[in-house]
Amino acid sequence: MRGKKDMMSGDDIRNAGLKVTLPRVKILALLEQSEQGHVSAEDVYKLLLDAGEEIGLATIYRVLTQFESAGLVTRHHFEGGQSVFELDRGEHHDHIVCIKCGRVEEFFDQTIEDRQQEIAKEKGFSVEAHALTIYGYCKDPACRAS
Amino acid sequence: MRGKKDMMSGDDIRNAGLKVTLPRVKILALLEQSEQGHVSAEDVYKLLLDAGEEIGLATIYRVLTQFESAGLVTRHHFEGGQSVFELDRGEHHDHIVCIKCGRVEEFFDQTIEDRQQEIAKEKGFSVEAHALTIYGYCKDPACRAS
DNA sequence: CAACAAATGAGATGCTTTTGCATTCTGCCA
DNA sequence: TGGCAGAATGCAAAAGCATCTCATTTGTTG
Ligand SMILES: [Mn+2]
Ligand SMILES: [Mn+2]
Ligand SMILES: [Zn+2]
Ligand SMILES: [Zn+2]
Numbered sequence: 176m177r178g179k180k181d182m183m184s185g186d187d188i189r190n191a192g193l194k195v196t197l198p199r200v201k202i203l204a205l206l207e208q209s210e211q212g213h214v215s216a217e218d219v220y221k222l223l224l225d226a227g228e229e230i231g232l233a234t235i236y237r238v239l240t241q242f243e244s245a246g247l248v249t250r251h252h253f254e255g256g257q258s259v260f261e262l263d264r265g266e267h268h269d270h271i272v273c274i275k276c277g278r279v280e281e282f283f284d285q286t287i288e289d290r291q292q293e294i295a296k297e298k299g300f301s302v303e304a305h306a307l308t309i310y311g312y313c314k315d316p317a318c319r320a321s
Numbered sequence: 322m323r324g325k326k327d328m329m330s331g332d333d334i335r336n337a338g339l340k341v342t343l344p345r346v347k348i349l350a351l352l353e354q355s356e357q358g359h360v361s362a363e364d365v366y367k368l369l370l371d372a373g374e375e376i377g378l379a380t381i382y383r384v385l386t387q388f389e390s391a392g393l394v395t396r397h398h399f400e401g402g403q404s405v406f407e408l409d410r411g412e413h414h415d416h417i418v419c420i421k422c423g424r425v426e427e428f429f430d431q432t433i434e435d436r437q438q439e440i441a442k443e444k445g446f447s448v449e450a451h452a453l454t455i456y457g458y459c460k461d462p463a464c465r466a467s
Numbered sequence: 468c469a470a471c472a473a474a475t476g477a478g479a480t481g482c483t484t485t486t487g488c489a490t491t492c493t494g495c496c497a
Numbered sequence: 498t499g500g501c502a503g504a505a506t507g508c509a510a511a512a513g514c515a516t517c518t519c520a521t522t523t524g525t526t527g
Contacts, residue, residue, distance in 0.1 A: 193504095193505090194492085194493055194494070194503095194504060194505070195493080195494090196492075196493075196504090196505060196506080197492090198505080198506070199505090215483095216483085216484080217483085230506085230507090231506065231507045231508070232484090232507095233484085233485075233486085233506080233507070233508075233509095234505080234506055234507070236483090236484060236485070237485085237505085237506085238505095240484095240485095252398060252400055254398055254452070256482080256483075257482090257483065257484090258483085258484085271440065271441060271444055271446050273446065274449060280444050280446075282440050282444070284436050284440060286432060286433075286436050287432075287433050287436050287437075290430050290432050290433050291433075291453075291455055294417065294428050294430060294455070295417060295455055295457055298417055298426050298428070298459075298460075299459065299460030300417050300419065300426075300455070300457040300458060300459050300460065301457045301458045301465070302455055302456075302457045303420060303456050303457045303458065304455075304456045304457075305453070305454065305455040305456060306400070306452070306453070306454050306456075307437075307451070307452070307453040307454075308451065308452050309437055309440070309441055309446070309448055309450075309451040310448075310449050310450045310451060310452075311441055311446040311447045311448045311449045311450075312446065312447045312449065313444075313445065313446050314444075314445030314446065319447075339473090339474090340472095340473060340474065340523085340524055340525075341524075341525095342473090342474060342475080342523070342524070343523090344474085344475070345474090362514090362515080363514090375476095376475085376476090377475065377476045377477070378476095378515090379475080379476070379477080379478090379515085379516075379517085380474080380475055380476070382514090382515060382516070383474085383475085383516085384474095386515095386516090402513080402514080403513090403514065403515090404514085404515085
């Protein structure tokens with residue numbers, strides 16, 4: 176079971192044209208197992224430290240960027256501070272973020288997607304990408320707007 | 322005519338609880354007259370330099386942030402590099418940006434706005450803000466995707 | 468016009484991300 | 498299996514953007 180997963184990771188890395196190194200395997204495994212799903216480079220660094228793996232922050236940035244180019248990972252620029260990374264599972268979605276506790280939830284709305292295409296067409300633009308993030312307070316009582 | 326505009330600017334600044342200083346007047350005037358409409362702090366710095374006004378970059382950042390707090394200006398975090406500022410004319414809109422030439426166009430779509438509210442409600446979130454930016458190639462032949 | 472508070476400018480500083488380079492590791496072939 | 502060329506890593510330095518510190522200047526009010 177675990178052996179299989181590790182091999183999968185190794186394959187993904189190899190398929191991306193990258194050497195299968197310990198940092199890459201560890202980082203990818205962490206992204207796969209991560210509960211939060213959405214982590215910053217520094218989160219990755221600290222989580223790996225907690226797991227006893229000391230990998231340089233520069234390497235983490237480099238690897239995440241390479242994974243992004245390879246389509247294994249998606250990078251988001253939520254407001255405030257660091258970029259956030261998540262495993263790319265092939266299904267596009269947008270985000271709603273709690274500005275109190277940081278919770279991130281995902282959603283996909285075909286209506287919004289369609290409208291964007293129509294708007295782009297009206298303006299004479301092609302659509303290469305888009306970023307939609309809703310910011311608010313989540314349902315946690317401790318987060319409800321004061 | 323010009324006198325009136327300048328007074329308007331002065332009033333806006335004063336109403337925001339800020340002293341009417343030369344840097345603030347010049348920055349606000351530039352935003353009002355700016356053709357691009359969407360400028361970075363450094364853009365403001367350089368445009369003012371071109372106009373013979375040498376105002377420190379730190380002051381520009383400070384003033385833009387104050388204007389933002391006062392609701393005179395809106396700040397956007399488009400991908401890559403600096404924050405972009407624009408005069409807040411009171412009407413919310415989102416953006417579509419050309420990833421080749423940087424052109425920025427604005428749009429407002431009630432359907433998208435409504436869907437966001439519904440999504441937030443489903444998730445138990447309140448909506449405090451949102452950012453939607455579409456990235457693509459504009460209609461300029463020189464920008465069309467290769 | 469004096470007096471005080473607020474604002475500015477210049478440079479230092481902070482934070483995130485990238486880069487250069489010496490060293491180490493992988494993948495591959497003899 | 499051993500060895501080698503090229504790729505990857507770690508560390509420290511640098512870069513990019515934004516904010517802060519503090520001495521000096523400016524705006525406001527009486
Ligand atoms: Mn996500
Ligand atoms: Mn705009
Ligand atoms: Zn919350
Ligand atoms: Zn263009």
